[in-house]
Amino acid sequence: MTQDLFDYAANSARLQVAPLAERLRPKNLSEFVGQERLLGAKGPLKKLIESDHLPSLIFWGPPGSGKTTLARVMAAHTQSNFQALSAVLSGVKELREVVEEAKNDFKFSSKRTLVFIDEIHRFNKSQQDALLPHVEAGTITLIGATTENPSFEVIGPLLSRTRVFVLEPLDGGALKKLLVRGVDILKTKIDAHAADLLVNYADGDARRMLNTLELAAQLADPGQSIDENLISQATQEKTFRYDKSGEGHYNLISAFIKSMRASDPDAAVYYLARMYEAGEDPLFLARRLVIFASEDVGLGDSQALPLAMAAMQAFDFVGAAEGWIPLAHATIYLALAPKNNRTYQAYKNAKDEVQKSGNLTVPMHLRNAPTQLMKNLGYGKNYHYAHTDPEGSKKMKCLPEEIKDKKFFRQK
Numbered sequence: 001m002t003q004d005l006f007d008y009a010a011n012s013a014r015l016q017v018a019p020l021a022e023r024l025r026p027k028n029l030s031e032f033v034g035q036e037r038l039l040g041a042k043g044p045l046k047k048l049i050e051s052d053h054l055p056s057l058i059f060w061g062p063p064g065s066g067k068t069t070l071a072r073v074m075a076a077h078t079q080s081n082f083q084a085l086s087a088v089l090s091g092v093k094e095l096r097e098v099v100e101e102a103k104n105d106f107k108f109s110s111k112r113t114l115v116f117i118d119e120i121h122r123f124n125k126s127q128q129d130a131l132l133p134h135v136e137a138g139t140i141t142l143i144g145a146t147t148e149n150p151s152f153e154v155i156g157p158l159l160s161r162t163r164v165f166v167l168e169p170l171d172g173g174a175l176k177k178l179l180v181r182g183v184d185i186l187k188t189k190i191d192a193h194a195a196d197l198l199v200n201y202a203d204g205d206a207r208r209m210l211n212t213l214e215l216a217a218q219l220a221d222p223g224q225s226i227d228e229n230l231i232s233q234a235t236q237e238k239t240f241r242y243d244k245s246g247e248g249h250y251n252l253i254s255a256f257i258k259s260m261r262a263s264d265p266d267a268a269v270y271y272l273a274r275m276y277e278a279g280e281d282p283l284f285l286a287r288r289l290v291i292f293a294s295e296d297v298g299l300g301d302s303q304a305l306p307l308a309m310a311a312m313q314a315f316d317f318v319g320a321a322e323g324w325i326p327l328a329h330a331t332i333y334l335a336l337a338p339k340n341n342r343t344y345q346a347y348k349n350a351k352d353e354v355q356k357s358g359n360l361t362v363p364m365h366l367r368n369a370p371t372q373l374m375k376n377l378g379y380g381k382n383y384h385y386a387h388t389d390p391e392g393s394k395k396m397k398c399l400p401e402e403i404k405d406k407k408f409f410r411q412k
Helices: 002-017 044-051 067-077 092-109 125-137 156-160 172-186 192-202 206-219 228-235 247-261 265-277 282-300 304-318 320-336 342-357 372-376 390-395
Strands: 057-060 081-086 113-118 141-146 163-166
Touching: 044 067, 057 067, 067 081, 067 113, 067 141, 081 092, 092 113, 092 125, 125 141, 125 156, 172 192, 172 206, 192 206, 192 228, 206 228, 247 265, 247 282, 247 320, 265 282, 265 320, 282 304, 282 320, 282 342, 304 320
Parallel strands: 057 141, 057 163, 081 113, 113 141
Antiparallel strands: none
């Protein structure tokens, strides 16, 4: 009993200093957030867990999608012993020790052992081979976790003895639920817009979001609510842009671009000369010409982009003394060229949709299926090859289901 008390105290102390993501790990299925397709009311994984007849499994999903957490929850729910190994740190020796312990536990207490192997794709072929007899005999129930495609990273014999479940990145709703829990544990507050920024930054990775939240809370002054600035500091990424200095520089480059856009070659070459003679970085000017050739001329004259690229390369070839000649050539050409920004606008429209709707699932019929596993999962089903089925290809929807009728590129 004394040892148990010491163990409890030690575990409690470790939990207090553990990262927020560790402190928030759910202890049962009801606390688990996300992966509704697998764990919802009719989810196949939920049925397997509740039936207490778990086969050996491989979880394939991105970082922070809950692979390790789900394995722990499964072990607790099925009353199995839980043994965790990292394929980075462990080898056959450690695996044999775990297997021997599992045999003894089953022999003396009829208790099964669930062996979780994180990053199982890092086990080499011989290490994966060592798992086979124990998985096949049922000595252990294997739960492998990988961010890599198991079709390529897990040997065929082991793959045939396991079931693969695909975990998706957590959606915004799931992340916000975890965010609320994290804020509560940290006893802090977060502004609504800062919360949205943090969820967007996480990109489906719960661990990334919670680690950033914890750092932002540590950076906050006592009683300060976590705001956009703290999120920016915690991510070390500029969330917002501010024009703080160099007004003359920005005024001149703005005038340069807008003069070309207005098809005024005189003004365009004038502002080019103003900047070039003042010592502006010529390659900066060349880059602006390349951008303008696609952004503003675009399909109006498809030769504009190769010419702008040639001007940039020509400057690099001839040097600064006469490099202004190809730059002036490109400037006047672009100013006189017909303008068409439909490709630019198409990307902007698509970008707005991406920011609005996040990482929507790629339709199954557009996914490549080089392995039998992927074919069994439905990859490539009902795809119409344009060269043999042009009519079927034209009717095929290629955007994600949620935005299947969206138009980003305008023909006219």
